[in-house]
């Protein structure tokens with residue numbers, strides 16, 4: 001199967017692979033309005049922390065490209081408004097805010113240029129954020145690979161793969177690299193209720209890449225671990241607090257507790273833009289709550305009594321005590337996380 005491309009910038013249009021249609025259809029959609037980019041993020045046509053960040057950067061450029069080129073104050077006001085607006089699409093992945101802030105800072109740095117020039121530079125910045133993501137992921141994959149061995153079984157949750165990023169993914173990157181080396185890694189993919197990113201996306205991308213992937217439902221993870229089928233668990237993340245507490249797809253907390261119980265290392269694959277030193281602990285991470293329909297009505301069929309009360313948090317927070325290492329593009333961070341995450345940024 002031809003390589004699918006999560007995000008493309010082509011002819012002044014943002015082209016997104018509609019992830020809500022996978023695995024049944026591979027459909028690309030073009031976006032030319034900031035409101036439609038907002039909807040694409042909220043409806044999860046594009047999802048996964050790094051992909052959301054890259055999309056938001058292009059979205060902000062789309063949002064300001066039609067602004068008048070006479071009045072700088074009006075331009076900067078519009079930039080701030082559009083940035084704030086895009087920031088309301090999904091609250092948990094810090095990459096969204098990181099990318100928007102980077103774009104805004106770029107514009108401020110260039111405030112003495114003409115508005116036309118600032119617009120051009122903002123598009124260049126979005127393209128740079130996009131390109132950097134690919135390089136970051138490859139390095140995360142290389143670092144994760146040093147923790148794995150040929151023949152291992154590895155469990156993963158949700159989708160932190162090529163579809164969640166621009167290429168390779170974060171948590172799934174080592175599986176692609178292991179394949180290039182001819183290693184046999186057996187991946188167990190949690191289905192990941194309620195949106196099924198593990199089944200529809202992780203299984204889809206690994207299966208088509210020829211990686212040995214076995215799909216399980218979320219409630220099978222304990223069984224798989226108890227049977228000694230996996231020697232590591234690797235997941236992605238949406239935001240890491242300064243003390244190492246990590247928000248990722250709902251269900252990751254359960255995986256972490258199981259891994260601890262069975263003495264299986266849990267590795268968090270983390271691009272540095274996902275590390276949020278401004279949030280001291282996991283308690284400060286905003287957790288997105290999504291529509292009840294995601295758990296009461298699947299594939300257009302009611303699967304729960306109409307009107308029943310629901311609780312549908314999209315993410316949970318894994319306490320740092322349950323994490324063996326945080327694997328970034330700059331290196332592997334071991335506990336104490338608070339101290340060592342700070343050092344990672346001091347290296348710059």
Ligand SMILES: CSC[C@@H](O)[C@@H](O)C(=O)COP(=O)(O)O
Pocket residue numbers: 047048049050093157158159160161164165169170171197235236237238248249250314
């Ligand atoms: C490299 S993607 C990391 C995370 O964003 C991923 O693990 C995840 O939780 C995605 O959640 P989603 O709700 O599908 O956007």
